[in-house]
Amino acid sequence: MSLIQLPAREESTPAEKVTAQTLLDRKQARQPITALTAYDYSTARLVDQAGIDVILVGDSLGMAVLGYDSTLPVTMEEMLHHTRAVHRAVRRALLVADMPFGSYHASTGEAIGNATRFIKDAGAEAVKIEGGRNRAALVAALSQAEIAVVGHIGLTPQSVHRLGYRVQGKSTAAIDDLIADAQALEAAGAIAIVLECVPREAGGLITAALAIPTIGIGAGPECDGQILVFHDLVNLTGATPAKFVRRYADASALFSEAIRHYASDVRAGAFPADAESYHLPREASEEPLSREPQQRSR
Numbered sequence: 350m351s352l353i354q355l356p357a358r359e360e361s362t363p364a365e366k367v368t369a370q371t372l373l374d375r376k377q378a379r380q381p382i383t384a385l386t387a388y389d390y391s392t393a394r395l396v397d398q399a400g401i402d403v404i405l406v407g408d409s410l411g412m413a414v415l416g417y418d419s420t421l422p423v424t425m426e427e428m429l430h431h432t433r434a435v436h437r438a439v440r441r442a443l444l445v446a447d448m449p450f451g452s453y454h455a456s457t458g459e460a461i462g463n464a465t466r467f468i469k470d471a472g473a474e475a476v477k478i479e480g481g482r483n484r485a486a487l488v489a490a491l492s493q494a495e496i497a498v499v500g501h502i503g504l505t506p507q508s509v510h511r512l513g514y515r516v517q518g519k520s521t522a523a524i525d526d527l528i529a530d531a532q533a534l535e536a537a538g539a540i541a542i543v544l545e546c547v548p549r550e551a552g553g554l555i556t557a558a559l560a561i562p563t564i565g566i567g568a569g570p571e572c573d574g575q576i577l578v579f580h581d582l583v584n585l586t587g588a589t590p591a592k593f594v595r596r597y598a599d600a601s602a603l604f605s606e607a608i609r610h611y612a613s614d615v616r617a618g619a620f621p622a623d624a625e626s627y628h629l630p631r632e633a634s635e636e637p638l639s640r641e642p643q644q645r646s647r
């Protein structure tokens with residue numbers, strides 16, 4: 350454990366807080382919405398301070414930081430734990446938490462109970478659920494319970510065993526279906542909709558058919574906003590990136606180099622240096638040592 354000083358909560362002044370209304374205003378003013386995932390305090394702090402509008406604690410954390418091979422095993426407790434950490438860092442962005450697989454599927458009552466935990470116990474300002482028309486009644490019930498909901502259609506990773514990880518909306522009929530899904534979610538009270546892996550043309554048509562904003566990931570530039578998984582953005586996944594990912598930094602290379610350099614310094618006796626060591630105060634160092642330094646116990 351290092352003696353890192355955590356910044357006081359008041360230290361960074363929040364610019365204007367992002368709310369659901371801000372996202373709506375952005376759509377109307379045709380100002381693109383920026384969104385990224387974050388799963389921990391230190392990353393969320395950087396993302397928030399960089400002025401990103403929406404921070405999503407995505408269930409992609411199952412793969413990105415927990416090492417699962419899909420989002421399906423992610424639990425409520427894991428999502429709440431990470432959402433709390435992100436909440437401690439966020440001052441300005443709208444904080445959205447993903448409801449994990451199984452947490453909103455059994456009954457409306459259970460879904461409202463679980464969503465309430467995200468808002469009340471973990472500090473989220475909205476929850477995201479996957480699905481189209483089949484989730485409209487649930488979105489309406491959550492909205493009635495004063496819980497803001499972001500929808501998610503197109504490729505929905507929680508449906509992997511039914512739909513696979515495939516680009517959706519690849520025919521006019523499929524696009525019409527997605528538009529009907531998006532409009533049903535909007536009518537039910539969703540504040541925004543994530544569109545994942547659909548052709549650019551579909552992204553444009555769905556965006557034009559809605560009053561609420563679309564936030565695209567692999568859905569083309571016509572969406573009202575864009576979201577990427579933070580670990581993809583900075584190359585921390587170790588996986589071949591999807592077509593829609595643009596890597597803005599190579600954190601894997603940077604971190605690997607730092608770790609190797611550290612290990613080689615320790616092995617060579619070059620770390621820590623005297624300047625990186627604590628010393629006895631002058632008076633104490635002038636006293637004769639009463640005993641030989643003890644052997645380090647393990």
Ligand code: KIV
Nearest residue numbers: 386407408409543566
């Ligand atoms: O879990 C996640 O990170 C997401 C984004 C891909 C939108 O749902």
